[in-house]
Amino acid sequence: MYRAPRGTSDILPQEQAYWRYIDKKIVDLCQLYGYERIDAPAFEDTGLFLRTVGEETDIVEKQMYTFKDRGGNKLTLRPEGTAPVCRAYLEHGLHNLPQPVKLYYIASIFRYERPQAGRYRQHYQFGYEAIGDDDPALDAEVIDMAWQFFLSLNLHHLSLQLNSTGCKKCRPRYLTELKDYYSDHTQELCSDCRARLKRNPLRLLDCKKPSCQQLANSAPKSIDYLCPQCDEHFNRLKRYLSLLDLPFAVNPRLVRGLDYYTRTVFEVQPEAEGAQSALGGGGRYDDLIEELGGKPTPALGFAAGIERIILNLKQQGVPIPPLPQPQVFIAYIGDQARDGAVKLASALRRAGIGVSEAISGKSLKAQLRQANSLGARYTVIIGEQEVTNNTVILRDMTTAQQKTIPLPQLERELQ
C-alpha cells in the first residue's frame, strides 16, 4: 500500500473547517491592510535560494529539495516564501507601481527535515511582503497586521518579541564584539555552539542549552551597537508600536534563521512552553532586492505556519464554525420515483439549493438515516403515490413534521 511520503499529510474533509476558517481570516485581513494576492511557482532556480537565504543556513545546507529537470536546470522546491515574491517583483517590474507594493501568499513550503509536532516536509505558510519603503511606520503596520491576524483567529496567550539586528554598516562591528566575547568563553560552550562561533555567530544567542543561555544573557546585544540610522529606526518603530498598543517585548536574543534579515526582526510565540514555538515571524530585508539584481529597495515581511496555527487552535479549544452542508436530502422509493428524484435534484441545484441524495436504491429507512447523518435540514420523499399525484413529501428533520405539497411548490417552500 502506498502512503503519503514522510512528513507530508492529507488534509481530510474533517480537517477542512480549520483551513477554510484560516483562509477566510487571511483574505479579510489582507483586504483590510491593502495587500494583494500573489502566487509564485512551487519551484524556482536553485540559485535564487542560495543567493538570498544564505549559504551557511540550515535551509540551504541540508533542507532543500533540489533536483535537475530534463533540460538540466537545477531547481528547488521553495523552502520559504519571500525570495520568490521578490523575484516576481523584479521580473514583472513591480517597482513601477506606487511603493510600497504589498503582496500576500498562501503557499506550500518544502523542507527536508525530520518531521515532528508542528514540523513537516511539506507545510503551508501564509505570508506577506511590503516592498519599497523603509519607514518604520511600515514596520509597525506589518507587525500590527501579524498581531491582528492572530487575534482575529481567536488565539490567545501569545507573545510578540522584537529585536533589531542592524544593517550591513553596523552589523559587522557587532559581530566582531560578539565573537570577541564568546572567544573568551569557548570552554563553556557546547560543541554545537563552538561550530556556530565560526560560521554564524548570531545563532549562538538562541542555543537552548542552559549553560549557553547564561552566556547569551550577558553577551553583547545588537541593539547596543546600532548605527545612528538603525537606532533611530528602531526607536521610532517602538514608539509606533506603543502608539498602536501592541504588547511587544524587546528580546535582544531574538535571531532569525535566514541571513537576509536586517534591522527589524520579530516573532509571535505561544506563551505555553513547547517545542516548535514560533507561530510566525518576520522582519526587514533591505538588501535582498538589490542582491537579486534590483535597485536598492527596502522591504519587510512576515510569514506564519498554518499547521502550527491549527495545532494551537486545537490546544486552546477555539471553536471553529462548521462548513456548510447541503440543506436538502432527496429520498425515493421505486424506479419510477427515481427518475423524478434525479430530475428534482438537478432542478433544485440549478435554483441554488444544495442537495444530497441516495444514489442507489436503499430502503427508505436507510435513506433517512443517511439524511440524518449528513445533517440535512429537510428531506424530500418521493414514492409511487407522489409520482402519480405530482406531489412530494417535505419532511423537516429537526421537528419531524412533514407535509405533502405539489411538486411545483417545493422550490418556493425551500427558499
Place this chain on the structure above:
RNA sequence: GUGAGUGUCGCCUAGCGGUCUAAGGCGCCAGGUUGUGGCCCUGGAGAACGAGGGUUCAAAUCCCUCCACUCACCCCA
C-alpha cells in the same frame, strides 16, 4: 544527522507464551412486518496481530534485523 518511544479491523482499545484460526467500543451495512431518521435491540462485514528471520512442542505475546509512525534535539513556520 542524533536520541527516546510506539506499531493488533477505517478509528480507539483489550489480550503480554497455550483457552486467539484474536475480544470490545465507535463507525459502516442490514433487519426490528407492509413507504420514514436521530434513542434502543438484533445480526453482519471488517485485522492471520508493521515486515522478515529466530527461540519454543506451542508466539499477537520472548529475541534479532529492517520498515513505518510519534516525540525530542539540531533548526525553523
